[in-house]
Amino acid sequence: MPRLRWTPELHLRFMHAVERLGGQERATPKLVLQFMNIKGLNIAHVKSHLQVHARKKPMAPDVDYLIVGSMTDGMFET
Numbered sequence: 012m013p014r015l016r017w018t019p020e021l022h023l024r025f026m027h028a029v030e031r032l033g034g035q036e037r038a039t040p041k042l043v044l045q046f047m048n049i050k051g052l053n054i055a056h057v058k059s060h061l062q063v064h065a066r067k068k069p070m071a072p073d074v075d076y077l078i079v080g081s082m083t084d085g086m087f088e089t
Contacts, residue, residue, distance in 0.1 A: 015056045024049070025060060035065050 017025070028046040032038035040057040047057075 015052070017060060021049070022060075025057070025064075029061075029064075035061070 024047050025043065028043045029035060029038040032042050032046060038061070040054050040061055043061065044052060044054050044057045
């Protein structure tokens with residue numbers, strides 16, 4: 012199997028497919044692959060990415076914003 016580089020755009024399509032299929036608990040590799048409809052992408056790529064993604068704990072949507080916001084607080088005052 013050729014190595015696949017998951018670009019931000021490809022990962023976004025993956026995340027969209029997983030979300031549309033009902034989340035990590037319901038999305039199967041075969042359905043994600045069909046939903047993404049990317050030439051050259053195979054089921055082994057999707058299985059691997061699902062496993063890596065499932066191991067990561069989901070963060071609250073606003074956490075990244077809060078971290079960045081706290082790091083930049085006061086930097087742009089005039």
